[in-house]
Structures are given as structure tokens and as C-alpha cells.
Amino acid sequence: MSKKIIKRSWAEPYKIKMVEPIKMTTREYREKCAKEAGYNTFLLKSEDVYIDLLTDSGTNAMSDYQWAGLMMGDEAYAGSRNFYYLWDNVKKYYGMPYFVPTHQGRAAEHIISKIMIKPGDFIPGNMYFTTTRVHQELAGGTFVDVIIDEAHEAQNEHPFKGNIDLQKLEDLIKKVGAKKIPYVSMAGPVNMAGGQPFSMQNLKEVYALTKKYGVKLWFDATRATENAYFIQQREKGYENKTVAQILKEMCSYFDGIWVSAKKDLMVNIGGFLATRNKKVYEEARNMVVIYEGLHSYGGLAGRDMEAMARGIEEMVRPENISSRVRQVEYCGKELEKFNIPLVKPYGGHAIFLDAKKFLPHLKQDLFPAQSLAAEIYIDSGVRGMERGLVSSGRDPKTGEQRYPKLELVRLTFPRRVYTQSHIDVMVESIAEVYDKRKSIKGLKMVYEPKYLRFFQARFEKIK
Numbered sequence: 452m453s454k455k456i457i458k459r460s461w462a463e464p465y466k467i468k469m470v471e472p473i474k475m476t477t478r479e480y481r482e483k484c485a486k487e488a489g490y491n492t493f494l495l496k497s498e499d500v501y502i503d504l505l506t507d508s509g510t511n512a513m514s515d516y517q518w519a520g521l522m523m524g525d526e527a528y529a530g531s532r533n534f535y536y537l538w539d540n541v542k543k544y545y546g547m548p549y550f551v552p553t554h555q556g557r558a559a560e561h562i563i564s565k566i567m568i569k570p571g572d573f574i575p576g577n578m579y580f581t582t583t584r585v586h587q588e589l590a591g592g593t594f595v596d597v598i599i600d601e602a603h604e605a606q607n608e609h610p611f612k613g614n615i616d617l618q619k620l621e622d623l624i625k626k627v628g629a630k631k632i633p634y635v636s637m638a639g640p641v642n643m644a645g646g647q648p649f650s651m652q653n654l655k656e657v658y659a660l661t662k663k664y665g666v667k668l669w670f671d672a673t674r675a676t677e678n679a680y681f682i683q684q685r686e687k688g689y690e691n692k693t694v695a696q697i698l699k700e701m702c703s704y705f706d707g708i709w710v711s712a713k714k715d716l717m718v719n720i721g722g723f724l725a726t727r728n729k730k731v732y733e734e735a736r737n738m739v740v741i742y743e744g745l746h747s748y749g750g751l752a753g754r755d756m757e758a759m760a761r762g763i764e765e766m767v768r769p770e771n772i773s774s775r776v777r778q779v780e781y782c783g784k785e786l787e788k789f790n791i792p793l794v795k796p797y798g799g800h801a802i803f804l805d806a807k808k809f810l811p812h813l814k815q816d817l818f819p820a821q822s823l824a825a826e827i828y829i830d831s832g833v834r835g836m837e838r839g840l841v842s843s844g845r846d847p848k849t850g851e852q853r854y855p856k857l858e859l860v861r862l863t864f865p866r867r868v869y870t871q872s873h874i875d876v877m878v879e880s881i882a883e884v885y886d887k888r889k890s891i892k893g894l895k896m897v898y899e900p901k902y903l904r905f906f907q908a909r910f911e912k913i914k
């Protein structure tokens with residue numbers, strides 16, 4: 452009788468059909484590049500990057516099915532066939548009857564914020580996201596963080612660190628009044644918390660609370676498939692449900708969703724908003740023609756919408772979503788072999804290094820995460836992103852810097868792009884930087900743009 456295999460390794464559920472060569476560089480060359488980029492990984496040229504873990508946004512490898520779909524683009528100005536196919540899939544997989552395409556996620560955030568928020572409003576959410584919050588603020592609103600406290604603790608192993616703290620939410624509703632809250636903004640998994648999911652139980656409770664007070668509930672469903680996968684893996688009662696069923700159930704509690712299609716849908720560009728609220732839909736459908744283009748293309752080509760529609764079908768496939776998350780998990784486990792401090796549990800889209808623990812000798816004003824991201828790039832050409840003080844920015848009212856508890860470097864995995872050997876090389880580089888961590892002295896900011904400063908800020912090394 453054969454021995455029962457308890458656990459098998461995962462492997463990529465695809466094979467490589469076309470390759471894109473990457474440039475190999477020297478440390479000396481990368482030192483020059485980093486300096487020229489003001490020690491900001493967003494300002495590096497991509498051709499100078501070896502393994503690009505800046506983001507999983509628009510950097511995914513499309514399947515042959517998606518590439519074939521590009522040839523089926525109906526590039527009519529109005530009423531393209533691809534638009535209707537995409538709309539059908541939004542209905543089928545997200546369960547939302549009304550749909551408006553946009554060129555990417557923040558365009559949908561802009562439109563929702565403009566429609567729903569009045570000056571003086573408050574928007575509670577499970578931790579801020581940079582683009583989401585800036586649109587809420589530009590519309591005159593104030594974002595209020597109502598995520599559970601555990602989410603702000605890097606090493607806390609709570610399985611659902613994306614949960615909303617119901618007490619914090621109810622206290623806010625009582626304090627400012629339901630009329631001042633246009634909607635609760637829930638994201639899953641929570642990007643800035645380290646890619647942490649919320650549970651279905653928590654969602655149901657948030658839904659009941661918002662219903663009680665007559666407050667709307669909206670969902671940043673950009674990586675909702677990953678959240679659904681974590682629910683399947685971690686929450687009792689969901690182990691036998693498919694990711695597609697869980698996604699649909701999640702969406703059933705929301706009034707509407709916005710999505711950056713550049714993530715779950717595995718395309719290079721695209722976004723949308725979808726809702727069950729006809730009035731909001733009609734306003735959004737009208738507003739999109741001012742900012743994006745006609746409501747049947749929203750700034751996208753017909754072929755882009757075709758790739759998105761096909762991407763929706765692929766994103767929920769069990770082998771796709773599990774290999775995606777397990778690749779991140781593999782990276783986390785390898786890093787832990789070198790005692791590298793990480794956010795736990797591992798995220799859905801990324802591994803987050805805990806820069807406060809990695810560089811305990813640096814005060815937050817010396818930008819430990821920004822410094823660490825730059826050092827990793829210099830060591831090996833691996834590009835990550837700062838998610839700490841720089842990303843947090845300034846309070847628009849007081850102008851003071853917002854000091855976040857989490858000071859992190861994000862190493863984000865584009866879908867279907869890198870192999871296990873890339874991860875091994877990246878892990879070795881981080882282990883090497885960890886060995887030399889005491890030599891890192893920090894950075895000072897020498898240029899600071901007004902909005903979303905992390906994208907364009909420049910730094911100099913402290914000597």
C-alpha cells in the first residue's frame with residue numbers, strides 16, 4: 452500500500468511560452484542608479500532592475516487566452532462587444548448588476564468619492580490606502596481608521612487582521628452621526644496592513660451594524676480573490692466552498708465595489724466600479740464621460756476590456772489563486788530561515804519586511820523602510836517599495852507628518868512572472884543586507900511633492 456502523502460509542494464500551474472530577458476548589473480552601477488533616483492525605488496528605470504517586486508499592479512503575465520482576446524478587441528467608440536462581455540462577467544462573478552469601466556482603480560475611487568462624499572463627512576475604513584484616502588480627502592472628507600488594533604502590530608498572528616473593530620465603528624457613528632458617514636470603506640486584503648484579509652464573520656457583523664444605522668458599505672475589491680482564498684483556508688464553514696462562491700457571497704453584503712483590475716484580473720491596465728444602487732450607477736455613468744471617456748469604455752480600449760473579462764474567469768480558478776498565495780508564502784518561509792523580521796501572517800500579494808525591527812538603530816525620522824528598500828536594490832537589483840512614514844504623508848489640515856506604527860518594505864509578487872529561483876536569489880540578498888544592517892545610516896528627504904509624496908520624493912544618504 453502506498454504511503455499517504457499529507458502535504459505536497461505547490462508548483463506554477465502554467466509553463467513559460469515567451470521570455471523577457473533581464474539585464475544583469477553590478478553593485479557599482481546600482482549605487483549610481485540609486486543615487487540618481489534619489490533613493491526612491493519608484494524613480495528607478497525598470498531596465499536597471501533585476502527582480503521587480505515594486506508592485507503586482509499591471510505587472511502580471513497574461514495567459515495565452517487573454518493575449519488571444521486582445522485580437523478580438525471591438526474598438527468601436529460606443530457599445531463595444533467587449534464591454535458587454537466584461538459587464539456580464541462582473542454580474543456573474545461579483546454579483547453586481549450595474550457596472551462602469553474606468554482606466555484604473557483610482558479613477559473609480561475618484562468618481563465614487565465625488566459622488567458620495569460631501570465636505571465635512573467622515574469615511575471609516577479598515578486602514579487607509581494612499582490613493583483611496585487622497586480622493587476621499589480631496590472630496591472634503593476625513594478618513595477614520597477603524598481596523599482592529601492587531602493590524603498595526605507587525606508580528607501579531609491574528610488570522611484576520613483586516614477585520615473592522617465594530618466598537619470603533621459604532622463609536623464613530625454615535626459621535627458624528629450616521630448622516631455624516633456616506634459609506635464605510637472596506638478593503639480586503641488590506642494592502643497597507645501587509646495584505647491581511649477580513650473574515651466573512653466580521654463582514655456580516657459590519658453589514659448588520661451599517662444596516663442598523665442606515666450607512667452604506669462599499670468594498671475596495673481590488674484583491675478580493677485573495678481575501679476569498681484566505682477565508683476558504685482559515686474560516687470555519689468555508690473550507691468546502693469555492694473561491695468563486697466566497698467572492699460572490701462577500702460582494703453580496705456591499706452596496707458597491709471599486710476595483711483596480713491591474714491586480715486580481717491579471718491585466719496590464721483597467722479598473723471599474725460596480726454597484727447594486729441604480730442612482731449611484733446613473734451618476735457614475737454620467738460622470739465617467741467627463742473624466743474617462745464614454746460609459747462603454749471608460750478610458751480603455753476594447754481589447755483591454757476583453758483581457759479583463761477573460762482575467763475574471765481565470766482569477767477564481769483554484770490552481771491560479773492558490774499558487775499565487777503559496778508563492779508569497781514560500782518567500783516568507785525562506786526569509787524566516789534567516790530570522791528576517793516580517794509582517795505575520797504572510798500577505799496575499801506581498802511579503803512585508805518589518806523595517807523597525809530590521810533596523811532598530813534608526814529613528815523613524817531617518818526613514819528606515821525607505822533606506823532598507825534602497826539598500827536591497829543596491830545589493831542585488833531587487834526592487835521593493837517603502838510602506839511607512841513616507842507613504843503615510845502629511846495630515847492635510849495640520850501639515851504634520853503622520854507617523855504610522857508600521858514601517859515596512861513591501862516585496863510584491865506580480866502574478867505568473869517570477870519563479871522559485873528568483874525568490875531564492877532575492878532571499879539571499881535580503882539575508883546579506885540583514886547581516887550588514889548596522890552599516891545603514893538612514894536618509895533625509897530633500898524633495899517632497901504635495902500629493903502621494905512616496906511616488907516622487909527624493910532623498911540623500913546620511914553620511
Ligand SMILES: Cc1ncc(COP(=O)(O)O)c(C=O)c1O
Pocket residue numbers: 508555556557558580582583638642671673674710711712713721722
Ligand atoms: C487596494 C488598492 N486600492 C486601489 C488601488 C488603486 O488602483 P490603481 O493603481 O489601478 O489606480 C490600489 C493600487 O493602486 C490598491 O492596491
Ligand SMILES: N[C@@H](Cc1ccc(O)cc1)C(=O)O
Pocket residue numbers: 505506507508581582642711842863
Ligand atoms: N495599487 C498598486 C500601485 C500603487 C502603489 C503604491 C501606492 O501607494 C498606490 C498605488 C499597489 O498597491 O502596488
